[in-house]
Amino acid sequence: MIHEDQSRYQRQNQQLEDQTKADVVKPLKDHVAQFGRLAHQEWVNAFGSTDAKADDALKLASYKATLKGHLAAAPSSQSADIARAVEKGHALGTQQTIEQIDDPSRRVVQITTPNRTAKQISKVNDNVSSALDDAGSYIDLLGDDAEFEELTPAFASASSAVTSLDRSVTWFVNQAISYAVTKVSNGAGLGQVFIGERDACLDCNSNVGKTSDKGFDGPPVHPNCRCSVAPWSEDWTPDEGPSYPEALEREANRSVLKGWSGSDSNTARLAAADRLLEAGTKLPASVQQSARRAIKTGAFAGT
Ligand SMILES: [Zn+2]
Numbered sequence: 001m002i003h004e005d006q007s008r009y010q011r012q013n014q015q016l017e018d019q020t021k022a023d024v025v026k027p028l029k030d031h032v033a034q035f036g037r038l039a040h041q042e043w044v045n046a047f048g049s050t051d052a053k054a055d056d057a058l059k060l061a062s063y064k065a066t067l068k069g070h071l072a073a074a075p076s077s078q079s080a081d082i083a084r085a086v087e088k089g090h091a092l093g094t095q096q097t098i099e100q101i102d103d104p105s106r107r108v109v110q111i112t113t114p115n116r117t118a119k120q121i122s123k124v125n126d127n128v129s130s131a132l133d134d135a136g137s138y139i140d141l142l143g144d145d146a147e148f149e150e151l152t153p154a155f156a157s158a159s160s161a162v163t164s165l166d167r168s169v170t171w172f173v174n175q176a177i178s179y180a181v182t183k184v185s186n187g188a189g190l191g192q193v194f195i196g197e198r199d200a201c202l203d204c205n206s207n208v209g210k211t212s213d214k215g216f217d218g219p220p221v222h223p224n225c226r227c228s229v230a231p232w233s234e235d236w237t238p239d240e241g242p243s244y245p246e247a248l249e250r251e252a253n254r255s256v257l258k259g260w261s262g263s264d265s266n267t268a269r270l271a272a273a274d275r276l277l278e279a280g281t282k283l284p285a286s287v288q289q290s291a292r293r294a295i296k297t298g299a300f301a302g303t
Contacts (some may be wrong), residue, residue, distance in 0.1 A: 009096050010228055016092055017173045017226075020085040025166050028128065035070050035135075039155070042066055043148050050148040052239055054227055057144060066087045067139050071132050071158070078165055079125040086113055086121065086170070086176040093180025100231050101188055109187030111180045124168045156245035167223050174220050179227050182215035185231035192216065193232035193245045198254055199262030202272045209249025238257040245280070253281050257291035259300030270295055 026151055043050055048061040054060040092109040098108060113121075138154035185262040194216055204227045207216065211232050219227040237243040242250065255261065256276050259269045273291045281288065294300040 005096075005100070006228070006230060009230075010195075010226065012092060012096070013174060013177050013226065013228065016085070016088055016177070017170055020082070020088075020169050021175055024078050024081040024169055025162065028078070028165055030163045031070075031074045032162050035067070035158055036155055036158070038070055039151055040148075041068055052148075054144070054146040060142065060144075060146065064139050064142060067154075068136050071136050071139075074128075074132055074161075076125060076129065078128055078168075079122050082121050082124055082169060082172050083113065083118065086117070086172050089176025090180040091174050093177040094184050096177075097181045097184040097188075097231055100197075101185070101190065105187075106188035106190075109183055111183055112147065113176075114179075117175070117179075119173070121172060124165065127164050129162045129167075131157050131164065135161075136172055138163065141197065170226075173218055174226055174228075175218075176218050179214075180273065181229050181231065186213075186215065190231045190233045192229040194219070195227040195228045195230055195248060197228070197262075199260065200252070200255075201225075202256070202261050202264045202268060205252045205256060205261065205272075208252035210243040211245050250283065254283055254287060257281070257283060257287050259291075259294060266299065269300065270298065273300075 029120050040050065042063055043054075044062055046056070046063050054063070090113070094108070094111060135157035137153040138151065138157065142150055185192055191211055191213040192215055194207040194210045194212075196204050199220070200208065204219070204221050204225060207221070207227070210216070211234075216229060219225050219229065220229065232245060253276055256269075256272050259266075259273065261269050261272075264272075276296075277288060277291060292300060
């Protein structure tokens with residue numbers, strides 16, 4: 001049983017996510033950036049400057065057609081690409097689990113994408129298309145004497161297509177990896193332990209070190225969550241010293257008392273530290289004292 005490799009696994013997970021984004025998100029991102037430049041340039045060509053109104057109906061019609069043509073040519077096969085990335089996520093999670101189980105006699109189950117996930121993936125294309133359609137509708141709305149600023153909601157809709165695709169890729173890739181780790185370890189008769197990402201949020205932090213026989217609801221627990229799971233069995237509890245889950249939980253608690261959290265407000269971090277002190281912790285007195293000081297002064301040291 002090897003647990004020191006978790007940071008290496010999280011790096012592998014991040015690499016698959018990054019690679020998928022380069023393949024799936026970047027083409028759309030570039031296309032949308034080009035849309036912004038085209039909208040700007042063509043307006044200047046047609047009406048003189050972006051301060052000028054669209055005072056020529058024919059030119060405006062042609063301008064609108066150019067922009068809508070560009071939107072219509074946006075890359076549109078994201079679902080198929082994401083489905084392939086999910087299969088890679090399953091392979092990666094399977095490989096990581098086998099390495100950690102370190103016992104060739106255990107059964108390795110084959111992972112397939114659940115129907116529910118496949119359905120969610122197939123909706124990604126629809127979400128992208130509908131955001132781009134919205135952008136197109138704002139272009140349609142441009143009337144006589146329109147101003148360039150009226151395109152702002154079109155740009156916002158087009159960008160939201162990229163943002164939502166980016167978020168979907170993060171979600172599906174990380175979900176696929178956790179899913180495979182869970183299924184393969186369950187198949188081998190093992191449970192799981194929840195592992196936080198670096199700077200995990202307070203919500204995720206409260207799961208760190210928790211163990212389960214049947215898998216967790218996530219990770220991901222929320223958009224952009226890169227926490228993970230690893231195989232775990234009570235049989236692996238050492239005779240002396242903290243078990244791996246206990247060590248993880250201790251580190252998570254230390255983060256709470258130090259006020260380290262990637263995304264939570266100062267108020268939420270102070271409240272979490274307060275709750276933890278109230279519940280009691282075996283962390284060193286010095287760490288507890290500095291947390292008490294932080295609660296009293298309203299700020300963690302170094303923040
Ligand atoms: Zn998380």
